[in-house]
Amino acid sequence: MENVIQQILNGISLGSIYALIALGYTMVYGILRLINFAHGDIYMMGAFLGYFALGLWNFSFPIGLLFAMGGAAVLGIIIERFAYRPLRLAPRISLLITAIGVSFLLENLMVLWVGASPRPFPQKIPLQIYFIGDIVVTNRQIIIVLVSITLMFLLQFIVLKTKVGKAMRAVSFDKETALMMGIDIDKVISLTFAIGSSLAAAAGVLVGLYFNKIDPYMGVMPGLKAFVAAVLGGIGIIPGAMLGGFILGIAEVLVSAFISSTVRDAVAFVILILILLIRPSGILGKYMREKV
Amino acid sequence: MKRNYLLLILIIIFLVYLGRLARGLNPYFYQILVFWGINSILAMSLNLINGFAGQFSIGHAGFMAVGGYFSSALSVYHGERFISLLNFLPLNIAQIVVFFVFLLLGGLFSAILGLIVGIPTLRLKGDYLAIATLGFGEIVRVTILNLDIVGGPRGFPGIPQRTDLSWVIFWFIICLLVIRNIIFSSHGRAIISIREDEIASETMGINTTFYKVLAFIIGAFFAGIAGGLFAHYLMMLHPSSFTFFRSVEILLMIVLGGMGSITGSILGAFILTVLPEALRGFTYLRLVIYSIILIGIMLLRPQGIMGGKEFSPLIIKKIYARVKENENTRSK
Numbered sequence: 001m002e003n004v005i006q007q008i009l010n011g012i013s014l015g016s017i018y019a020l021i022a023l024g025y026t027m028v029y030g031i032l033r034l035i036n037f038a039h040g041d042i043y044m045m046g047a048f049l050g051y052f053a054l055g056l057w058n059f060s061f062p063i064g065l066l067f068a069m070g071g072a073a074v075l076g077i078i079i080e081r082f083a084y085r086p087l088r089l090a091p092r093i094s095l096l097i098t099a100i101g102v103s104f105l106l107e108n109l110m111v112l113w114v115g116a117s118p119r120p121f122p123q124k125i126p127l128q129i130y131f132i133g134d135i136v137v138t139n140r141q142i143i144i145v146l147v148s149i150t151l152m153f154l155l156q157f158i159v160l161k162t163k164v165g166k167a168m169r170a171v172s173f174d175k176e177t178a179l180m181m182g183i184d185i186d187k188v189i190s191l192t193f194a195i196g197s198s199l200a201a202a203a204g205v206l207v208g209l210y211f212n213k214i215d216p217y218m219g220v221m222p223g224l225k226a227f228v229a230a231v232l233g234g235i236g237i238i239p240g241a242m243l244g245g246f247i248l249g250i251a252e253v254l255v256s257a258f259i260s261s262t263v264r265d266a267v268a269f270v271i272l273i274l275i276l277l278i279r280p281s282g283i284l285g286k287y288m289r290e291k292v
Numbered sequence: 293m294k295r296n297y298l299l300l301i302l303i304i305i306f307l308v309y310l311g312r313l314a315r316g317l318n319p320y321f322y323q324i325l326v327f328w329g330i331n332s333i334l335a336m337s338l339n340l341i342n343g344f345a346g347q348f349s350i351g352h353a354g355f356m357a358v359g360g361y362f363s364s365a366l367s368v369y370h371g372e373r374f375i376s377l378l379n380f381l382p383l384n385i386a387q388i389v390v391f392f393v394f395l396l397l398g399g400l401f402s403a404i405l406g407l408i409v410g411i412p413t414l415r416l417k418g419d420y421l422a423i424a425t426l427g428f429g430e431i432v433r434v435t436i437l438n439l440d441i442v443g444g445p446r447g448f449p450g451i452p453q454r455t456d457l458s459w460v461i462f463w464f465i466i467c468l469l470v471i472r473n474i475i476f477s478s479h480g481r482a483i484i485s486i487r488e489d490e491i492a493s494e495t496m497g498i499n500t501t502f503y504k505v506l507a508f509i510i511g512a513f514f515a516g517i518a519g520g521l522f523a524h525y526l527m528m529l530h531p532s533s534f535t536f537f538r539s540v541e542i543l544l545m546i547v548l549g550g551m552g553s554i555t556g557s558i559l560g561a562f563i564l565t566v567l568p569e570a571l572r573g574f575t576y577l578r579l580v581i582y583s584i585i586l587i588g589i590m591l592l593r594p595q596g597i598m599g600g601k602e603f604s605p606l607i608i609k610k611i612y613a614r615v616k617e618n619e620n621t622r623s624k
Binding site for chain 1: 346348350412413419420422434540547579580583584586587594
């Protein structure tokens with residue numbers, strides 16, 4: 001029993017990272033109907049920005065985290081501006097292929113620059129281990145969960161309570177009408193990319209803290225899995241992305257602990273195919289009938 | 293009609309014979325030709341799904357892996373037995389027959405898997421289908437990693453070398469003919485109409501699910517064949533050959549050549565077989581160049597090099613006719 005609780009706790013830390021990445025997916029999908037394949041690589045870039053900030057320039061952890069988030073936000077805006085905006089009227093398949101291209105470009109540029117081998121993440125926060133009965137909790141796990149939950153609440157606040165958030169919801173609901181109401185769509189989309197990318201970067205830094213290892217290909221799998229999390233919760237729905245992230249993290253940790261760690265990468269995709277067959281709109285999603 | 297078939301068979305025999313002659317070639321060129329052929333089969337089969345039926349699949353490496361591993365496992369574990377069963381034939385003919393059957397079985401297994409995967413997932417549209425097929429590819433890879441009988445993460449060595457250029461040419465022509473004949477038949481029109489507008493074509497009474505699954509199965513079949521050819525050429529398989537990168541590479545071939553153009557796929561396969569050779573030594577720069585090409589094409593020429601058109605000898609005739617027509621109109 002302790003073991004199960006222990007694994008669920010580990011799953012929550014992993015799940016909060018998936019949830020942070022999934023938020024960016026879900027926001028971009030909600031607005032552009034685009035699976036931003038490059039999102040996992042923005043998470044990777046965030047981790048490297050954190051690596052430079054903490055390791056080379058010796059920033060403290062909170063400043064390093066903010067630096068990585070800011071840098072990734074700029075990167076997200078640049079990618080949207082130069083790769084996705086010219087294709088706004090193109091078929092969605094072209095957009096999807098471009099996203100795959102951007103993802104490859106980021107990965108391989110990083111490989112050219114820093115090399116493909118994994119490197120240790122600078123550990124600014126000394127590891128502390130707490131025992132609750134037989135259950136082990138580290139301070140890093142607590143930081144991960146706290147930071148992610150804070151960011152998620154911040155995002156909910158921005159989306160639900162501010163004017164910008166209202167504009168974002170309007171654009172995702174109906175782009176043309178939003179335009180007619182005087183909303184600057186380009187600005188709103190840029191902002192969505194900025195926010196989503198900074199959340200992914202936060203996830204990248206937190207992963208560096210947790211697993212202590214980063215490399216240019218680290219974003220591929222978590223990126224895909226976070227997309228699964230977004231679909232699982234209901235794509236386009238922000239609380240859904242969080243829910244999906246946590247469910248996925250816990251499921252993955254439980255499978256690798258009790259069945260086999262080699263099949264853990266397949267868990268997410270099996271969940272994906274099941275959810276697409278049983279409830280394609282996701283757990284929190286509503287079924288939308290297609291209009292001609 | 294009958295004369296056409298006879299001519300066709302003669303051409304096939306001639307080309308396959310040419311493959312035998314090519315053995316005298318520089319082994320390096322020979323290998324490039326073999327890979328060009330295999331890549332063309334992969335690209336054409338993916339083009340049927342992505343370019344003609346408009347179903348965005350990015351799990352093609354998964355089908356290739358299934359076909360490759362299945363036919364290789366047959367060759368390694370049952371090859372000798374089947375060859376000795378055919379002892380009334382000369383050894384090399386027995387080998388050819390057995391290899392043909394195993395390749396076919398690999399392709400069929402892959403096609404059956406395509407059916408099983410296709411029926412549920414093809415209900416999904418666009419991006420969802422993309423992710424589902426991607427997930428399928430990953431599930432295949434993880435399954436192979438956990439299958440000890442085919443070596444798991446160590447790779448699968450000891451596959452007999454059976455593929456040569458003649459085999460590749462043979463399957464290349466079969467694939468080309470099958471896909472070409474489908475596209476120009478009424479079934480092909482149905483498949484293309486799904487790409488153009490699925491709801492409209494359903495309203496016209498086309499069984500869209502049937503045609504989507506059909507395109508998917510045929511694509512999976514040829515991907516499986518290509519996997520088998522690949523395995524029996526390299527004599528060794530490894531799960532790392534069938535990652536998402538491989539699927540994207542095949543996708544890049546058809547995007548570059550032009551979605552919905554068979555000759556475009558062959559051209560794209562040629563470019564992506566030769567380009568890495570030209571860029572050998574710049575491993576990572578090569579991947580950067582790939583991604584820049586991919587983005588650049590999407591931004592500048594989203595329809596690819598051929599842009600959905602075909603190149604055929606007839607085109608010269610057509611251009612001639614058009615020039616003549618222009619002259620006529622001008623003289624009037």
